[in-house]
Amino acid sequence: MKPSVLISGAGVAGSTAAYWLARHRYRVTVVERSAAQRSSGNPVDVRGPAIPVARDMGVGAALRARATHADGMRVLDRAGRTVATLPMQTEEGALEIPRADLAAVLYDAARDGADFRFDDQVTALSSGPGGVDVTFERAAPEHFDLVIGADGVHSAVRRLAFGPESDLVHHLGVWVATLPLGEPADDPRHALLYNEPGRLTSIHPARGDALVAFIFRGPARPGLDHRDTEAHRRIIAAAYAGAGWRVPALLAKLPGADVYFDAVSRVQLPVWTRDRITLAGDAASCVSLFGDGSSLAMAGAHTLATALAAAGSDVAAGLRRYEAEHRVRTDAKVRRAGRAAALVVPKSRLGLAVRNAGARLMGRAEARS
Template sequence: MDILISGAGMAGLATALDLSARGHRVTVVERASHFRVNGSPIDVRGDALGILEKMGLLDRVREQRVLTTELVQFVDDDGEPVGRPRSADIGDSPDDLEIAREDLANILVDALPPDVEILFRDSVRSLDDDGTGVDVAFASGHRQRFDIVVGADGQHSRVRGLVFGPEGDFARHLGYYVALADLPDEVRPHRMNPMYNAPGRLAGIARYKDRALAVLMFRSDPIDYDYHDLDEQRRIIVDAFAGTTGWKVPQLIEAVRVDPELYFDSSSQIHMRTWHRGRVVLVGDAAHCATSLSGRGTSLAFTGAYFLAEELDRADGDHVVAFERYETRQRPYAEFAQKSVDAGADLIIPPTWEAIAARNERLDGVAPAR
């Protein structure tokens, strides 16, 4: 089958690998000019580890394992540690793997066969599904027909919007926003990852390998903004932390001002009754974003991609049967991940000074400095 995948993130790359391994002709379209690999370390958990093994990638992922979340410590105004998250709050089991996003992306990219076509600097403009195939018009003006279109284009999926309707019909805002910015001056030999709280805000440093990231989170009602406009996003973050001068907050805000690949987004979930319509199907965050607090987004990308490819194989190309079976297998994983975030915000971003103090009393003892 000729299959188009919109999006070259974790879900898109995993889907491209699984489908091409089963003999499908795969094209991936990506809005960016390159594979976007920036971001904080990510987790691979549960059954996704077994899928990585079936893909022949588990050993390579293990070789690149990092420890970031395990080394988080909350600090006070002076940077003195006040405690660390309990082990039960940060993982499912000792088998969980944490890996730098760029390392995992590079592993997936390196594994792509040469016949997978990547269309950078382009995106889907329109889709016409006539029942026997999908005619795709790209923003570049290029047109092509595919047997199936897979939307793996994230929380703000263009494919989902074209086929299922506006994002507002499916998004459930959880009440906070997340920003990540490169912090080259904070790379240090020790590996403590300090996190500082003011009411409704968190500012921290995540170190891994030879990198450091500013991590900023704040509570807010939904904000109407252009998620392609970095200058507008910078203004939102700066305003959210106005008057917060404790610890290293001003330094972290300065990193937001200068990072050309700043990441900023709402923490929202996507809830849909179905992830497929006609010859179009969604995978990953486009179908069921659970937010970063779940720690399961990448694992969902791997399970969903594998289930979709396997069911297309088992159904001998019958997309109607395959999509139903894929969704039946994947939905329990997605629902579990979405429900797992309920207590996360209260741990990471307590709303008041009193809530911060109460949280600190529940923390584990301070870890030795590293």
């Protein structure tokens, strides 16, 4: 009989893991809290270790068809003048794609080999050496040989198996919000970046309908519901009061918009596995301000499936191998988190001036090469 695995989360990590585990002859069930695949999300990168994963899944053409057309970034001053122009992707085979489109392509690749169940979620777990008894919000309880939490930074599986989010997810002092612009960007080839100390506003051409992003520094907000969109809109509007460039007009689009809002956080656990429960993607390790979290999620999900297949009946050995291999990738990102935040959202006018000077030098060097 095929070993059974439950994956919580039908996003990037969950769908990638489902595809590869089904290929390795697991009986795969995926449960997703949302009623359908999500339609929003910021552009993310498929690069580095994710490129061969996508190629071997046969989704390269589908990803290229949905890729954004941006090939550079323009850093602007308060009047909208260009301070520096920087290229984006330079790695062969790398591309940028809206997160929702990436998740949809991976889901399409995985759905024939797995049982996807939307509009449901895990509510209780009882794990031991022989597997996991799972209680769902809607479906009847079931037993699985393995449970994978691939349900994001606010993972229910992680909370149930490892402890409360407040103990494991640490705010890095930065918030991110995105919403559709509602029209194509004026510049279809460049993402526009406008900074003031402690806050960034950007317009990304995406694919057709441009995307607005607000990235700003701010304290943790204990008790804030990550699904309370009205509260999110109020926080964004307060954070950008008095901002220049096109910001007032962009803020006027907040009412009624499909807003994504969350803190930039560091997920840190001493181990990713407890008995027959393990974590993948943002549920296990999450720090990214440059869109490469999705690449890490794809690479990690592939590593997990490959390690389990190689270990055969020794599930514990497979899980140890997965964590040992993938932590090498994620730990490097965690160590660079502070530097990334300083580049994206400098705290002071001095820091902003230094960042912009560096951007000008980099842009000139790229132009000469």
